[in-house]
Amino acid sequence: MRSYSYILVALCLCWGCKEKSTRKKENDTIVQDSVITTESTVVKIKEVPKKKVPELASLPDTLFIRLADYSDGFAYDMRYATENNFLKEQVYDCAECYTRVKTAKALLKANAEFKKHGVKIKFFDCYRPNSVQYKMWKIVPNPQYVANPKKGSIHNKGGAVDITLETLDGLELDMGTDFDFFGKRAYHDMTDLPQEILDNRTLLKETMEKFGFWSIRTEWWHYNLSAASNDPVANFKWECE
Incomplete structure (x- = not known):
């Protein structure tokens, strides 16, 4: 045993x-x-908690927020985070679209309206820190193309966006020129264009104006929020991950 x-x-x-x-x-x-x-x-092993984003309605209108945190219904082609722009240089450290809260609220409403037509907003540029404005001015010191950073632009206030439209399947609408094309073909009052292009521009312009934005004559892509005109120039910078 x-x-x-x-x-x-x-x-x-x-x-x-x-x-x-x-x-x-x-x-x-x-x-x-x-x-x-x-x-x-x-x-x-613990599940990593998701970042809690405060409700947009609870935030001050002048606070800067990252638009993608509040909607996945937009498209992005942030040109100044690349060399594919009229400067031929990258001036943002990374691609992000920030705006003030009141601008974001208006953009969300406009995008909901666009979706009724089977399209959505695609961003080329959003809020631009004033330090980036200085970088741009150093490359192209011409107020015809770049706002003088001493005065700043409404982009520096978080109230301007450069946009186009694309279908919900990701097909960009024909607007007649590329973004940042500086010529008469990009003007809003240029009517010597195919009807499809004129219709696309009209849809963009009329819808944006309906939600408090106004355009400038020489750039079909640029829209300013009227309510942001008197906001101060800012130099808030986001962190790149």
Whole structure:
């Protein structure tokens, strides 16, 4: 009986060695029941909490917010975060679209209206820190193309956006020129264009005006929120991840 017990103990010890050996072959790590076990640590796996975004209605109208935190219904082609712009240089560290809260509210309403027509807003530029305005001015110091940073532009106030429209399937509408085309073909009063282009521009302009934005004659893509005209020039900068 005693010898039988010795054999049983030996078998158990041998099984333990095999188990230990198997575990080491798995880079000393075992995952079981949501627990990671290593030679030196035991760490419980916890779900990373999602970033809690405050309700837009609860925020001050002049606060800057990241538009993508409040809707996934927009499209983006942030040109100044690339070299694909009239400056031929990247002036943003990373691509983000920030606006003041009141601008965001108006954009959300306008986009809901556009979706009734099967299209949505696509952004080329949004809020622009004044330090970026200085970068642009250094590259092109011409007020015909770049606002003087000493005075600033409504982009620096968080109340201007450069936009176009694309279908809900991601097809950009024909507006007659590319973004930042500085010529008469980009003017709102240019009527010597195919009817489809005129209709696209009219849809963009009339809808934006309906929700408190106004355009400038020479750029079909540029819209200013009237309620933001008197806001101060800002230099708020977002963090790049």
